[in-house]
Amino acid sequence: MAFTLPDLPYPHDALAAGGMSKETLEYHHDKHHKAYVDKLNELVAGTEWEGKSLEEIVKGTYKDGAVAQNGIFNNASQHWNHSQFWEMMTPNKKAMPAALESAIVQAFGSVDEFKKKFSEAGVGQFGSGWAWLVKNANGGLEITKTENGVNPLVKEGQTALLGCDVWEHSYYIDFRNKRPDYLKNFLDNLVDWENVASRM
Secondary structure, three states: OOOOOOOOOOOOOOOHHHOOOHHHHHHHHHHHHHHHHHHHHHHHOOOOOOOOOHHHHHHHHOOOOHHHOOHHHHHHHHHHHHHHHHHOEOOOOOOOOHHHHHHHHHHHOOHHHHHHHHHHHHHHOOOOEEEEEEEOOOOOEEEEEEEOOOOHHHOOOOEEEEEEEOOHHHOHHHHOOOHHHHHHHHHHHHEOHHHHHHOO
């Protein structure tokens, strides 16, 4: 069964007040994400991966190191990443649930320190990639960054709680080359903290 582009969980203009424009979502979701889905369907047709779940494909085609990645992995992982990304944002800004806040304070000292370290990871990712908040194998929280489409699914013992796309197409319309401003805005105005907490 072919993979399909998931609908956004909100209208294209719903995040505009929070700093992500309708135009960004029209390009990022409708064009970039759709291209990953279409290419993935094309590449898996007639291969051993046809009919497998997205998670099986991501894990099964991963090879350590960006240079070693293949087309199937790249498109499958970016389909997975973006499907999570849309759900990790909301137009309805709410307070961070107490259990998540407690875990973040325990891991990073404060929510502000977490945001600082998360932003640093995203800004410090050279070229394209993602910044992540993950729960590791021992249950603790950790901030990581990955190149291109690599994600926590392929990292032993990691569960993705929050991911931020730092490919230029995710922020250039709204923030031009100001990736730090994009990350700050993402954390302050767009994250659905209830969704993040639900992943713990």
